[in-house]
Amino acid sequence: MSIGAMIGDILRSLFKKPATQRYPYERYPTPDRLRGKLFYDPTKCTGCQLCIKDCPSDAIELIVLDKVNKRFVMRYNIDRCTYCAQCVQNCRFDCLSMSNEQYEMAALQRQPFEVFYGRDEDVQFLLERATREDPEAQPCQPPA
């Protein structure tokens, strides 16, 4: 029986640095395996769509412009992604990877949550086609 069994912890803590971190000012180094934003490399993609089949939250979509010449654009909805990395696991050609540095993706508009991956000219082509079909739409809105 004792009273104040934790008083020793408290007194020792008085002379120690705080256990908390001053987060936005000081950044904690992230582990290598941290699952952050998804990245897609179109050069190795064969368009098998295995990544899309198992996505639990319908966050990725592959827009095939020309399958023979391997012109693919991936639409990635960051706000839907649950960061489970199942797509990375499913990809047999190492097209997909998750960043361990980009994990702060909060935004005030919806626009930054929609990302297009692909060759620059393909993405440009897709966006132009979308604007042509629906002139009222926002420039980043993809075709329906």
Added chain:
Amino acid sequence: MDAQQIGKGKFVVPIGPQHPALKEPGHFEFTVDGEIVTGASVRLGYVHRGIEKGAENRNYTQAMYLMERVCGICSHVHATAFALGTEKLAGITAPPRAQAIRSLVGELERIHSHLLWLGVAAHEGGFDTLFMYSWRDREVVMDLLEGLTGNRVNYSVNVIGGVKVDVDDAQRDAILKGVDFLEERTHHYIKIITTDETLLGRTVGVGVMTKEQAIELGAIGPTGRASGLERDVRVDAPYAGYKDFPVRLVTDEAGDLQARFVVRMKELLESYRLIREILDHLPTGDLTVRAPRRIPAGETVSRVEAPRGELFYYIKSNGTDMPERVKIRTPSLCNWASVINLAPGYKLADMPMILSGIDPCFSCNDRLIKVNDRSVSQVWTWEDLRQHGIEYYR
């Protein structure tokens, strides 16, 4: 149990569903005679999310990630239970290394869950110092889990047929170092919960449940084991890596709140031992086996030991790539009976402690909503019920 009937002509203290003391919504009604509680009732269903229904139009891999989100604290055991059940239906077995890693992450998760509970229970008892320090130390295991799996909460370790993550030497050293620190702290906490007079005053002799009562009320997990009930799925029906790495059962005879503290803390020590053993004798080999997309028709049950007790999954397959029915029974649901039966006779101020003593997880156990229509009484067939379910969620 109907709250209105119990409360007739008596003073009833309602708690919840929105209440600052409860972190999740649940409604309790305690009838009191002065300070002493004479009756208790519980009403659940405020956080029903239709998860079982949601699993029916997802494929097995997608459903596994949905199951992982049944519980925010013990997410890994849910995915493990679902993956083990699906593998059983598909007739495949994950490689030994994958099974060991499943158990390893399961034990790390148990550590984080029990340390979290220690903090919450201490907080309900007004011992906020213990709450702060136990949660500070819990960060150690959270960081280990983040380093090993890539996320602090939903680890996503499992795939159907194995695991995604491997343990390399750097991970191994980090885990061993973290476990050494946590073991030292756990010994310190055991000393505090067995000697600090303020905490002993709140826990010794409160909410006493005998072994007979525990069996009668269907108590499971650490709540039952604190009453001497020798029941642990890891021991009784070893799954995943527990066949190769046996667990020693931790029980206590006292059956009161203090015994529940002691049992959970001793389980931590057992988890540390098990983690060291798994890391020392980690089998070599592949991490996954190939799993079919279409699971052969059949039905199965899968049981695992979650930090709160036995977790039960029923999976029915109709031969397609989506499950036909998934039924989940989480451990919190089994322990409610013990709370409402043990409460009478104790002071109203003890209720938060008795409640948190079972480590309740409200969102996990809300599996149904009561559609209350007293005017019509009708008998529905399974097909009618199914159709009603489909219409209800549309």
